Amino acid sequence: MRFAKYAGRRLIFLVPQLFVVSIIVFFLVRLLPGDPAFLMAGQFATEERIEELRSTMGLDQPLYDQYARYVTNVLQGDFGHSWRTSQPVIEDIKQRLPATLELVLLTGFISVALGIPIGIYTAVKKRGIADRVLFGYGMLAGSIPDFWLGLILIFVFFSLTGILPGPIGQLDPIVSTPPRITGAIALDALLGGHWEAFKSAVLHLILPVATLTLVYMTLIIKNTRTMVEEMMNSDFVQHARAMGFKRSIQLRYAVRNALPPVVTVVGIVFWFLLGGAVLVETVFAWGGLGQYAVESVISSDYAPLQAFVLLAAVFTLLVFLLVDLAYFVIDPRIKT
Amino acid sequence: MEPLLAVDDVRVSFEKESGAVAVLNGVDLSVQPGESIGIVGESGAGKTVLVRTILNLLQEPWKVHQGQIRFDGEDLLAKQEEELRQIRGVKIALTSPEPRKQLNPLVRVGEQLAHGIRAHRKITRKEALELAVEALESVGIPDPHLRVRSYPHELSGGMCQRVVIAMALSHSPKLLLADEPTAGLDVTIARQILDLMAELVHEFGSSLMLVSRDMGVVAHYCQRVAVMYAGQIVEVGETEVFYGAAAHPYSRHLLRAARAARDDRRAAAATVEARAAAAHGCAYTPRCPVAITACEQSTPALEPVEDGHAARCFRRGEVARGEVQA
Ligand SMILES: Nc1ncnc2c1ncn2[C@@H]1O[C@H](COP(=O)(O)OP(=O)(O)O)[C@@H](O)[C@H]1O
Ligand SMILES: [Mg+2]
Numbered sequence: 001m002r003f004a005k006y007a008g009r010r011l012i013f014l015v016p017q018l019f020v021v022s023i024i025v026f027f028l029v030r031l032l033p034g035d036p037a038f039l040m041a042g043q044f045a046t047e048e049r050i051e052e053l054r055s056t057m058g059l060d061q062p063l064y065d066q067y068a069r070y071v072t073n074v075l076q077g078d079f080g081h082s083w084r085t086s087q088p089v090i091e092d093i094k095q096r097l098p099a100t101l102e103l104v105l106l107t108g109f110i111s112v113a114l115g116i117p118i119g120i121y122t123a124v125k126k127r128g129i130a131d132r133v134l135f136g137y138g139m140l141a142g143s144i145p146d147f148w149l150g151l152i153l154i155f156v157f158f159s160l161t162g163i164l165p166g167p168i169g170q171l172d173p174i175v176s177t178p179p180r181i182t183g184a185i186a187l188d189a190l191l192g193g194h195w196e197a198f199k200s201a202v203l204h205l206i207l208p209v210a211t212l213t214l215v216y217m218t219l220i221i222k223n224t225r226t227m228v229e230e231m232m233n234s235d236f237v238q239h240a241r242a243m244g245f246k247r248s249i250q251l252r253y254a255v256r257n258a259l260p261p262v263v264t265v266v267g268i269v270f271w272f273l274l275g276g277a278v279l280v281e282t283v284f285a286w287g288g289l290g291q292y293a294v295e296s297v298i299s300s301d302y303a304p305l306q307a308f309v310l311l312a313a314v315f316t317l318l319v320f321l322l323v324d325l326a327y328f329v330i331d332p333r334i335k336t
Numbered sequence: 337m338e339p340l341l342a343v344d345d346v347r348v349s350f351e352k353e354s355g356a357v358a359v360l361n362g363v364d365l366s367v368q369p370g371e372s373i374g375i376v377g378e379s380g381a382g383k384t385v386l387v388r389t390i391l392n393l394l395q396e397p398w399k400v401h402q403g404q405i406r407f408d409g410e411d412l413l414a415k416q417e418e419e420l421r422q423i424r425g426v427k428i429a430l431t432s433p434e435p436r437k438q439l440n441p442l443v444r445v446g447e448q449l450a451h452g453i454r455a456h457r458k459i460t461r462k463e464a465l466e467l468a469v470e471a472l473e474s475v476g477i478p479d480p481h482l483r484v485r486s487y488p489h490e491l492s493g494g495m496c497q498r499v500v501i502a503m504a505l506s507h508s509p510k511l512l513l514a515d516e517p518t519a520g521l522d523v524t525i526a527r528q529i530l531d532l533m534a535e536l537v538h539e540f541g542s543s544l545m546l547v548s549r550d551m552g553v554v555a556h557y558c559q560r561v562a563v564m565y566a567g568q569i570v571e572v573g574e575t576e577v578f579y580g581a582a583a584h585p586y587s588r589h590l591l592r593a594a595r596a597a598r599d600d601r602r603a604a605a606a607t608v609e610a611r612a613a614a615a616h617g618c619a620y621t622p623r624c625p626v627a628i629t630a631c632e633q634s635t636p637a638l639e640p641v642e643d644g645h646a647a648r649c650f651r652r653g654e655v656a657r658g659e660v661q662a
């Protein structure tokens with residue numbers, strides 16, 4: 001009940017945030033030098049196409065009218081056309097978003113499911129072998145950019161040993177794509193029981209997911225470890241210790257109190273992952289939204305770019321909304 | 337009678353990179369079964385460190401260099417964490433200043449009490465929660481069956497201290513270490529808390545080590561008083577004897593300060609400047625009005641003034657009899 005009230009309030013709070021985001025994205029194209037209609041239409045557009053855009057964008061109208069038009073269009077799912085794919089941007093997005101979500105969510109969940117326990121373990125078992133391994137890993141992860149690590153992994157596991165498939169997207173070309181259900185190929189193959197496709201999809205997922213996980217999980221491990229260590233030394237855990245509480249309860253007290261900051265970092269990691277996906281998708285020819293964004297930048301295809309920036313901003317807002325809600329569930333001191 | 341607790345020449349330091357800081361410089365102290373002893377001394381004297389050393393709680397960078405702590409026939413400093421767990425909370429319990437900080441902010445107080453109970457008794461969670469309600473009732477918390485569901489931030493400081501006391505007494509310990517249980521509470525609440533503690537301790541026949549900076553509180557609740565200065569017990573004696581014939585100049589100073597400003601804590605707020613002097617001679621020498629040459633040259637031992645009354649002072653006899661103005 002309290003939760004519903006809090007969640008409702010936070011959702012309402014989302015409205016002004018979205019408003020600000022939409023204004024920023026709206027000006028994104030308009031502040032670039034040159035005719036916005038020409039920019040949006042792309043370099044090979046015909047005169048009529050540019051004229052048509054000029055009227056849908058209402059470029060002769062006052063700015064607030066143009067903004068209202070933009071918002072109305074977006075709300076109806078109209079993000080304009082990509083001149084590069086000559087499709088409505090919304091269609092392109094629908095096609096590519098599942099692949100990116102698959103990458104980002106899978107990496108996120110693995111990073112959390114492994115990172116938090118590893119962080120806790122090393123907080124408790126200081127000075128073990130795990131600790132030294134982790135130290136080395138932390139140093140590496142902190143210094144290698146994600147796309148570079150991706151290339152190294154491809155070199156080792158594909159070029160050198162051939163254990164895993166190369167960077168050619170989500171599936172072997174000889175395997176037929178399973179019928180679309182969610183759009184995420186591995187999931188669709190699993191749901192439809194297409195084992196050949198499932199195996200291939202999973203094998204293709206390993207390297208990009210490993211790349212992103214290796215780069216970003218270290219943030220979760222380090223933060224969990226620091227926070228749990230700090231909480232083990234807190235007055236209340238030390239008091240529990242002084243009162244002879246079971247070791248498992250002492251640890252539970254510490255972990256519980258370490259969670260809020262860890263949740264924040266998890267949110268940040270999800271946010272970073274979207275950026276990481278942009279580069280890693282390009283390296284692995286993943287065919288997701290990230291790669292789409294990069295290609296759009298390269299070919300000055302502004303309509304998809306504008307849509308991508310908007311989506312990324314909305315994704316970020318949602319992630320931090322979830323972080324806030326998690327805080328609320330964890331900490332009884334937060335008022336509705 | 338065999339003492340319940342015997343602290344013998346305990347030395348503890350805080351190991352910094354720049355070197356070790358001696359914090360306890362040879363503490364000797366004993367506690368008899370069922371007695372209440374007050375530990376007084378200004379802030380920084382080492383009272384809290386002593387209490388934590390007794391429970392063998394100190395971790396790096398703290399280091400116990402020397403000494404022995406015998407409790408109920410056992411050598412506490414020689415024990416491992418898991419053996420200590422069977423003593424902590426069961427035979428020796430603790431309360432600390434700032435009670436709210438001693439409670440987990442994310443867990444209901446009843447649940448925390450239940451964790452404390454189940455740490456040492458094989459009962460179900462439900463049974464433990466029922467005992468938690470009783471425990472809250474026994475420390476005078478109104479509506480205990482509702483209060484078990486409160487979080488620490490929903491309770492006042494005084495109520496939190498009652499919860500901490502309830503937890504401390506839930507296994508009827510033989511010794512309760514109460515480290516400044518009323519620091520930061522207002523006077524009426526402080527009285528209630530101390531009365532409650534004294535009553536419960538009496539009921540269980542437990543011993544009480546009451547750490548306080550308030551000479552009046554100690555005089556009222558304790559049969560014996562030990563004065564701590566710069567990491568040593570400098571005087572120990574029966575309350576009445578002590579208040580009538582304190583034998584250490586520092587005790588005299590504390591008593592005078594307490595009389596001069598009954599409720600003005602500032603008098604006792606001075607910090608220990610004399611730590612460095614401890615290596616040679618008596619640590620109190622720089623502040624002592626009756627110091628003699630010998631005081632700078634060697635450290636006096638804790639020697640008897642009369643039966644059951646001892647002080648670390650070369651001139652303890654003269655000071656106790658009031659022959660010199662200390
Ligand atoms: N965390 C710490 N770091 C360094 N020194 C400390 C720390 N805690 C206590 N000390 C040292 O130990 C001495 C005794 O502290 P404490 O036992 O807390 O005093 P008391 O409880 O009598 O006020 C202090 O004077 C201080 O020098
Ligand atoms: Mg203290």
